[in-house]
Amino acid sequence: MKTLHIGIAGAGPAGLAAALMLSRRGHRVELLERFDEASPVGSGLMLQPTGLTVLDALGLLQPMLALGSRIDRLYGADARSGRTVLDVRYDALAGGRFGLAVQRAALFNTLHDAVVAAGLAIRTGLTLTDVRVAGDKAVLLDAQGRQAGAYDLVIDASGARSGLAAGQAAAPRLRELAYGAFWATLDSDGLAHDAHALVQRYDRAKVMIGVLPAGKARAGEKERVAFFWSLRVADADAVRRAGLDRWKKVILDYWPECAPLMAEIGDWDQLTLARYAHRTLRPPISKRIAFVGDSAHSTSPQLGQGANMALLDVAALAHALDTSQDLETALAAYATARRSHVQLFQLLSLAFTPFYQSDSALLAWLRDRLVATVARTPPMQALLASIVSGTLVDPFRSAGLAECDWHAVRASALTRVGAPPRVGVNEGA
Template sequence: MTPLHVAIAGAGPAGLAMALYLKRAGHRVSLLERFLQAAPVGSGLILQPTGLTVLQDLGLFSRIAALGQRIDRLYGADALSGKTVLDVRYDAIAGGRYGIAVHRAALFGVLLEAAQQEGIEVETGQDIGNLEHTGAQACLTAADGRRIGGFDLVIDASGARSPLRRHALHSCEPRPLPYGAFWVSLRAQPGLSFGHNSLVQRYRRASTMIGVLPIGRPTPQDEPMVAFFWSTRPDRVESLKQAGLSAWKDGVHALWPECAPYLAQIDGFEQMTLARYGHHTLPLPYGERLAIIGDAAHSTSPQLGQGANMALLDARALSHALQQSETLEQALPRYAASRRRHVRTFQAMSAMFTPFYQSDSVWLPWVRDQLAARLSVVPPAPQLLARMVAGTLVDPFTSIGLREHDWHAAPQPSALG
């Protein structure tokens, strides 16, 4: 394909990865960010074997591994009885897979540094509001009325609240989910281990979920950190705040006393980020001179931990489609087709499983507590759960021209423990 001038709306992980792929393929890239300073949003996440394979393809695996924390297990128990509710181990399947938990600032920093090394500049303060077409090019309109462009292709990586998604051939908006979560990054406490290489959670029915995830360091100079999260309904946040921080801490402590050293680091609700979630999947994540990737194309609850990983896969898939096509008219449907099966499978599973862990239901968590631990030890359930968490229940690699990373040959920096 003739080199294109491409605008990317959004300088998060999806936009930065996309910019790297396009620049290395010889395209001209304009990376637009609505904030005055590009920065990560949120606390921590797990990079699954899918996302890590994309980072390896970009030559960034060692950099992110040096900052993150290796994760081998996801474990959850009932807060009152201590009964195991969730126990997923990556080693249930052959191949040596694992996840790496990172602070969002670490992932953002690694990708931004790589982009800057490639000569890619982030144009900040570009609050994109609309997309227009003038002849054979696409133009963007800023919120203040300025026109930006034209461009041969616009890539929407602006997240779940995308203003450009409505220009897809078949668009839809996210359906708000009833539960969100407070997230905060805290200093890891020496001698306090919830499972060094594990995400550990406690549940009270499906209305309360508390989690501790070791996430390594935001930068090499920082101390190790953990992500602490607590699920809640966004429409109950004001009543929580009115009751006071001490009352909230007392409630968490009653369910999980071992969290006391982390609760002591929280001085106010404003210290935490309230994440609100929605669910949608674009049937066709593209339009005229427009491709849509990441949360703008498909958003959901983080219950399966796939969000950032799906976005990285999207970036690789779109890059591969452009490389394999002679025209945009060929490339955009090829991109959509290459991601369709994987995206729809995991979006469906997320929609199915989330109510068991985040909802007001009484009987769904009862079923979960009665069956989950028993089924999780009976083959092939351990293998299926491991593939589900790893993101490989459906092969995401072949259709986008990628081979899964060789985990046995992967570098093992000391930061991974």
Template sequence: MAAPLHIAVCGAGIAGLASSLALSAQGHRITLFDQFEAPRPLGSGLILQPTGLAVLDWLGLGQRIRGLGARIDRLYGKASGSGRVVLDVRYDVLGDERGLAVHRAALFNVLHDAVRAQGIEVETASHVKDLDDNSVILNQDRREGLFDLVVDALGSRSPLIPHAAGPDYRSALGYGAIWASLPWPGAPFDVNALEQRYDRASVMIGVLPIGRQVETAPEQAAFFWSLKAADFEAWRKAGLDQWKHTVLGHWPDCAGLLDTVTDASQMVMARYDHHTLSLPFGRRIVFIGDSAHATSPQLGQGANMALLDVHALAAALKENADLRDALGSYARKRRFHVKLYQGLSRVFTPFYQSDSTLLPMARDHLVSSISRIGPAQKLLARIVSGKFGLPRT
């Protein structure tokens, strides 16, 4: 293991907070930079898969996050017109493991509370703009440093990406989604399932139980509606009544949820792109989470992949005395798994979010039959769990 390093972690999201905890626990000195006056979460609900939960257990945070989230036993979706089942993934074919749906704020709170408890230095109101040798350049050209290593956890649009040793392969995705965190409606929705409805691949509606943001808060649901980013402004101008009428035409059970949406500003637009750093490191810098790789959320792996990056980076630094060797080792540890899931996302996404007519027809007629076959059930569950192609440790 290398001598303790002074490490700048840029970005106080899931990847940044988790890496600060993991690397601080190894004895490294951490300075965490975040652009907000006080660190805060962005986003709604997500599913922590068994892979991500294993990393949180390793960090000592698994018990608390499980107390806040909602256990997910099943991912279930139907075509809104025919009622045909076009998604049915059950975790129980893998044994005792399950997913855990959480509000992003709950995961942030658990990680941020641990960062504060560990006494990690946090520099707020610090917008990272660039690097200059061993220094981090912040807003108003303020410089901080000298750092032995910079961890970029700023996301897919990080200004530090040009410092990567290899090219950035990037393409925008036409479809995103509008979402909101709403009060959990109860029946007829399943508190242990992600439920979705589809019309071809241009309409996707989802309801996900996401538990509580903090222990004393009420239970919530993440509600989302697939939408092209280019159509968001037209959606906003058309007004809520027209949109609600369309949603209810596909899924009448959503009436109670939609009653709690009283202003268009409650629905936040999420835009997606596909990007991959061929080499997720450079001179004294390493990229984790969406800074290193981002894709469609169709397989729900974003936060889990970021947590796996954190575990791999910590292991690489522990196993290698030379920093350059450690960064190369980190990239090798994650390369196959990241490429596999980005490839799977490229394959699956057009069946559920696209303008295609033929692909959703094939989905509607084949998935229901395939998902009842034992080996296919297990394969789908392994893919969703994040374990498919992951080296055994």
């Protein structure tokens, strides 16, 4: 493959990772960002063994481990009865895998700092609305129809509501999901919580409250937590009008231990309303255009796979460019490499979401009584752990990756994080 001039739409984690990985392989890259200044969006997320392996390939695993909080367990209980509904432990799988909870700002800062250190170009203040292929170039157009750049290859990493993806002839309709969530990044002072677990409370499928240890945005800063509360997006304005105090009272009625977090929230501006959508672009390529991350496959956040899938996309695309003789072959190889993994997790997300975010009392009853019981059996424990970790099918080989030796990673980088006493948190047996 000859050296390519590559335009990358979107300077979020997927775009930044693509710029780093492809520039290191000798390609000339340019990032184009909608905002006047590239910056992180959102609160917290879970990096799984899949995404962490990609960061390791970029040489950024150790910086991320220093900022994040190791997660060994996902635990959820019924807010009224205390009955265990969800208990997924990574150690149900062999190999020492774990998750890493991080602030989105930490992931962005780590990747952005590496991009700046590499001297890669970032053009800001560009709203891209279309991409057209003219001869041997892909031409990006802005909102005024002006040419923003002509490239050998365009990578669309601009997110779930990408105008470039929406303009494709084969693009499916973006399906807006009824449920979203209020998110906030808060100090953990005074909060009794497990520093190595995502803990959630449920009331049927209509209410889901969660606390995720999220580490630091930068070295030297305080450890923080991501707090979220799911709701119907259509109800968000009514909740705001009812007042912040009333909303806090509802939270504390479900989960009194969250009082230190509620005390920090003094304004609705501290909460971000996240909206989710589902769409799968098949195939995630067009002539001289590759779609990665949410622009290729957006879904609900139930399995926490968004950023991880995006990083895998980037690695698979870079590997395809490395191992193909021409661009057309490389794009086809990228689409093939990601097909099975993406389809599986899109299907799983569609299947799991109604059990946790829906108006169905029946599905919640089945989840709490039947599914929770079956999930305690040894085969299901390992299956659920492989689903959460993103490794139910091998995503590494097709992306040219070798999974990390997690026992070695723990020994070398995580010994600084001792497991604190678990006080004041009812986590079940």
